[in-house]
Amino acid sequence: MEASRLRLEIGGLVQGVGFRPFVYRLARELGLAGWVCNSAAGASLELEGSDAALEGFLLRLPREKPPHAEIAHLEVRKIPARGEGAFEIRPSLAGEKTAAILPDLAVCGSCLSELFDPADRRYRYPFLNCTRCGPRFSILEALPYDRANTTMSGFAMCEACRAEYEDPRDRRFHAQPIACPQCGPRLEYWDAEGRAPAALEEALPCAVRAVREGKILALKGLGGFHLIADARNDAALARLRRRKAREEKPFALMFPSLAALREAAEVSELEARWLQSAEAPIVLLRRRAAAGLSTAVAPGNPYLGAMLPYTPLHHLLMADWGFPVVATSGNRAEEPICTRESEAWERLGGIADAFLVHDRPIARPVDDSILRVMAGREMMLRRSRGFAPLPVAVPISRPVLALGAHLKDTVALGVSNRVYVSQHLGDLQTPQAMAAFAEAAERLQACYETRPESVACDLHPDYASTHFAESLGRPLRRVQHHHAHVVACMAEQGLEGRVLGVAWDGLGYGPDGTLWGGEFLLATRAAFERAGYFLPFPLPGGERALREPRRVALGMLHEALGPAGLSDFKGPLRAAFSPAEWRLLREMLEKGLQCPRSSGVGRLFDAVAALIGLRRVQKFEGQAAMELEFLCEE
Known part of the structure; x- marks a missing residue:
C-alpha cells in the first residue's frame, strides 16, 4: 500500500509538557515514520504511513495529549512521501517565536513517591522532576524550551539521567530539567555568619533544626526566596515582623498536608482541588477558632492565606517539621523577592538567622499566586x-x-x-x-x-x-x-x-x-x-489620605456637609485628629489645596471604616476595606 505523508504545525502550550515524547510514542504505536521537534511557534512534525494510521493519529492527538498540553491551532497539509522507516525527535527549529511558555508545575505524584522511597536513586533528592512537573518559566532563558536554553544548561547529565532522557518508555524522556544527586543541583546551609557545615548532606537537617529552634530561615525555592518561621511561635513571628517592617499585613502559610490544613481552616472541595493542583496557589480560607497558630500570623483577620508544599524541597522540609510555617516572600517592604544568593545575603541578612540555598540559578523572580473562591468559583487575586x-x-x-x-x-x-x-x-x-x-x-x-x-x-x-x-x-x-x-x-x-x-x-x-x-x-x-x-469628593493631603482613612472620611464629610456643617461637626471622627490637624485640614479643604478629587469606591470603603471607628490609619494598603468586609460578614 502506498504511504502518505503529512506536515503538522501545532501552536499552543506544547513545550515543557511532554508533548514530543507523547507524539513519539503515539507515532511508534501506529507504525508511523517521520519526526517531531520544538519550533519557535510550538511544535512541528511530519508523519508518514497508511491513511488509516494517519487518520488515527489525528483523532487521538487532541484526545490523548498530555494533561498540561493545550493545542491552540493545528495546521495540517499533505506533502510528498519520502519512504522513511523510523520516527525520531529532532533538534528544535528556528523561526518567529510565538510558542506559549509553560508555568512552573507542582511536583507530581510519581515524583513524590520516588522522593520518599528509600529504594529509589532519587530518594530525598530536592530537585527531582519529570515531563509532568517541575520548573519551567522560572528557569527558562530563551525559546524554544530546550535544556540549553534553561538555567540547567550548566549541569551535565550523568549516564543514568542521560539514559532516562533518551528512553521513549521513561516519563523523563526529554524532561529538560532532569537531574539526580550525582549530576544535579545541590543544597547548602549558611548560618548568620555565613558559615556552612562541612558536609553538604547536613544542609537540610541544619535548616530543619534552625526553624524548630525559633530561627528565621531564608529559603531559596522555585522562583525566589521565602522567609520561613514556625507559625506557632509568637516570638519568632514578632521578630520577623519587626525586621521585615511588616506590622500587620497577613503572612502566607505552608502546611505539611491537606489534613493538617483542615485542622486550622475550613476547606471546601473546590478549594482543596486548587490547593492540590499543579498550579498550587495560595488559597484564602476561613480560619477555625482553634487553629493552633500564633495570632501574629494574620492579626485581626478571619482568613488564612495557605498553600501546600509544591516542590520536592518543600515536601522534604514540611515532612521533617510536621507543623505549619510562615512562608512569606523573601524581600524587604516594597522590594521584589530575592532570587540570587548574593542578593539575599545582602538584602535579607538583617532579617534571616540562617539560609538554605542551592546552585540552580533562577531566571526570573516568580512569586506565589493567590486565589480566593467566591460564589462557588475561583477569583484570581x-x-x-x-x-x-x-x-x-x-x-x-x-x-x-x-x-x-x-x-x-x-x-x-x-x-x-x-x-x-x-x-x-x-x-x-x-x-x-x-x-x-x-x-x-x-x-x-x-x-x-x-x-x-x-x-x-x-x-x-x-x-x-x-x-x-x-x-x-x-x-x-x-x-x-x-x-x-x-x-x-x-x-x-x-x-x-x-x-x-x-x-x-x-x-x-x-x-x-x-x-x-x-x-x-x-x-x-x-x-x-x-x-x-460615584460622586467625587476631595482627598486632603493626596497620597497621604490613601494611608489615612480618617482624612478620606473628613473629605467626604466636607463634600456632604459643606464648610459650615463641617465646622459644627461633633462626631467621633473629630477625636481622630489633634486640634491643629483639624484646623489645617479644614483650611486645605476650604481652599482646595492638595485635595485631589476622587470617585474611587475603595476610598468610599476607607471613609466608612474611619467614620465607624474601625480603622483610621492603615498599616498596609487595603486594610480598612478588608476589615470593613470582615465586619459585614459577622
Missing part, C-alpha cells in the same frame, strides 16, 4: 507562579508592549493575536522594584525576539511605568486605567462589541484630571463613554 506567562487570545495585528499601572504591576507582550502576561511584579515604589520591572519587560521581549512597534501605558502622567514607557522612544498609547480594567475582562471572557463595564477600585487617572474609581463605562476595545460614576 495575584497571577504568578503556576499561571504566568500563559497567554490570553486577543486580536492584535502589530506587536505591542503594555507596561501596567503603578501598584500590583505586571507587563504584557502582544504578538500574533496573543497577549503574554508576565508574573506579578508588585508595586513600583523603590529602585529595586523598578529594576525588576524593567528587566521583566526586556526579558519578555527577548524571549519572543520581538521589538514592539508601540507601547501602551497608563494615562496617569506621574506613574513610574508611564515615565519608563516615555523613555523607550516608541509610539505611545496612553490608556485610561478603568477602560483597561473593562477591556481586560472582555478579553478574559472572550467578549466582542460594546459592553457596560463596572470598574470599582481605589483610583485611576481620568481624562478630566480627577481620580476616577467608581466607574460605569460603555466600552468597546478601542473607546469608552463614562455612563455613570
